[in-house]
Amino acid sequence: MNKYRVELMVGVFVLLTIGAVLLLALKVANQTITNQGDTYTLFAKFDNIGGLKTRSAVKVGGVIIGRVASIKLDQEDFTPVVELSILQEYNEFPETSSVSILTSGLLGEQYVGFQPGFAIDGVEDLKDGDYLQDTKSALVLEDLIGQFLFNRGKSE
């Protein structure tokens, strides 16, 4: 077995592996979007976050503009606080914007739906660290069913 062949084949092996890593990074894990550019942080308080998780998407009309960075419980009023990290390129949302927790499809995963508000004079843009005031919680199926039964009971 000659030396050159060994080196060549090991070289091929290394190149194949680099190819595999690139495939996994770019095509499978889509490394580019998660790490692309700077982000700024917004906070939102919800009554109930349902099945929202860290790294869930933040979307405006289906376009991903950021991800959930962390979920904590506010120690004073015991409501969940969601930290959103939003790509810097989308930094002109007005203060009147609202967020809600939505579900993609019937059984799909939950994401944060971002509803940009109207930009009128006197309304400033959201800045790093701001709290979104207008939030809608996740729909919890059990609550819905409970409400439905309750309403039916009243109407009869």
Added chain:
Amino acid sequence: MNAIHALGVKTISRFAAAGRAALMLFGALFAIPRMKNVYLTVKQIYVVGVQSLLIILVSGLFIGMVMALQGYTILVDYGAEASLGPMVALSLLRELGPVVTALLFAGRAGSALTAEIGLMKATEQLSSLEMMAVDPLRRVVAPRFWAGLISMPMLALLFSAIGILGGHLVGVDWLGVDSGSYWSIMQSTVDFDKDVINGVIKSLVFAIVVTWIAIFKGYDCIPTSEGISKATTETVVFSSLAVLGLDFVLTALMFGIE
């Protein structure tokens, strides 16, 4: 009394073997590296890595294809066949890639390492090295250990990558899942750090364990044909069990708590 005595003897000999294994590893790892040994390592990467490529690639391809087939028949009942991509990718990256690679590696390369070193011992090649004032730990053990350590994570990555392509082949090209959703849902679900890197870390741990067991079994075997065959069997059995056991521990540590 005899049974207790035998148990005691056995326990003590196990501890002694563990001690010898540790000493061997330290002797090999802390040997002063020399340029010559780099080439020896490259040559061993050829033997344990490149020569395992075929079995790894073929297995990876078929496992990816089978998973797509199985996953599709289940997911399509819920109308969730778009989730086929993440299912295939996550199972491969987190579990099957590192684990199956380690098991195949133990069978393909580990047993060969044990038999080779065992035979070198039986034919007095190791003794002969020592008498030539060449440390067999540095000359024989260290290059093989490093080669195993380097090769296995590479093989595991290739296994996962070709498995995902195999899943694409069956899921998208044959069963008609939308190619765009196969990739895009995979992309939004798979996290590079959490899934890919953790898989590589797993694979690295398995590489240490399997290569260590394989080399030690060869180095410590009774130098007869019977001893070598026993050592080779033990390599495959012990490293497979160690891989599966460690996999549970590592999975619990990495993915257990969200």
Added chain:
Amino acid sequence: MDNLVEIDNITFSRADRVIYDGITINVPKGKITAVMGPSGIGKTTLLRLIGGQLLPDKGDIRFDNNSIVKMSRGQLYETRRRMSMLFQSGALFTDMSVFDNVAFPLREHTKLNEDLIATIVALKLQAVGLRGAASLMPSELSGGMARRAALARAIALDPDLIMFDEPFAGQDPISMGVLVKLIRELNDALNLTSVVVTHDVTEVLTIADYIYILADKRVIGEGTAQQIRESDSELVQQFLKGKADGPVPFHYPAQKLEDAMFGAIS
């Protein structure tokens, strides 16, 4: 006379079995010393003791007046460069050609360039008559050729001491003759000191300058070939003549046959 190796009253046991009980052997410089004895008494062990791969329980082993027993690992490796050992199987590295095998110690221990190494290897192979076989792999060699190739490797670094472990075992008469001639000639031409461990009586008596006979954990006879032949020790004579029974019993120690077969159950 100057001794290169002095084994001074050593005791060695493996597990519970005593292998040597106070033996003393001196290997004079420039001579061929033979150590003979029946199989299974640990003659190979003796060579491993000299090489420092094993340590005696008691006693001292000196190489060129330095105690091998007390050496640090570094000193031991340094000393081993001055000795080499021809293993029974030859112990050629099976993944290298004959040329690379002989070049191996040179590449490991010297910084000679490849041209010079090629020249030295050719010379060493010429000395054992295998220059034409340089490109063969060890698996392509016959037993006798493998041993000669191993001999070329053993003399590659021009050691002071060569230890031969059963060089004649399992050889046909021609290769045996070749090896006997090689050992004698190399010893004289290169001014080596040789230790030959063997149980082939006739060959050894022709080449050895001094002979030790080991049996029953001790040295039972020593002297030149002539002295050994004329020894009046029964043990030595049994060994030389190859009698089946004598002081070394034919039977492995056991219960008396009559007792074993016909009761005597107490």
